Amino acid sequence: MRGICLISSLLVAAGSNAAETTHYIDLVNTAKNSITTFSVAPAGSNHFRALPFADQPLHGGGDSATVAIRGNECLVDLRTEFGNGRVLIQKNFDVCKYRSYHTGQYLRGNAQTTVAATP
Numbered sequence: 001m002r003g004i005c006l007i008s009s010l011l012v013a014a015g016s017n018a019a020e021t022t023h024y025i026d027l028v029n030t031a032k033n034s035i036t037t038f039s040v041a042p043a044g045s046n047h048f049r050a051l052p053f054a055d056q057p058l059h060g061g062g063d064s065a066t067v068a069i070r071g072n073e074c075l076v077d078l079r080t081e082f083g084n085g086r087v088l089i090q091k092n093f094d095v096c097k098y099r100s101y102h103t104g105q106y107l108r109g110n111a112q113t114t115v116a117a118t119p
Contacts, residue, residue: 020070023095028064033082043075
């Protein structure tokens with residue numbers, strides 16, 4: 001019986017270690033155009049998933065929203081889609097180190113920004 005309790009305790013502990021961490025990032029739209037979609041992917045994977053950030057587009061010129069990024073990795077790729085069709089990709093953004101992202105206005109650490117598409 002003690003063996004079963006020990007195994008159960010170990011399984012519960014292992015399961016709790018595997019739980020995802022949530023990082024909150026302030027998304028600040030310093031671009032001229034509104035953000036229509038904001039997505040995140042594990043660094044280098046191109047497996048982007050859209051994140052909810054507001055009930056409507058995030059207007060340019062400084063509007064902001066807080067987004068929740070779930071996962072155990074610190075480095076992620078961010079994809080920002082604007083109302084004019086422009087797509088901006090920020091690679092290797094460190095969510096463990098930084099609490100805000102300003103639509104590609106500056107690079108942080110080993111991050112690199114690329115324009116994936118223009119209208």
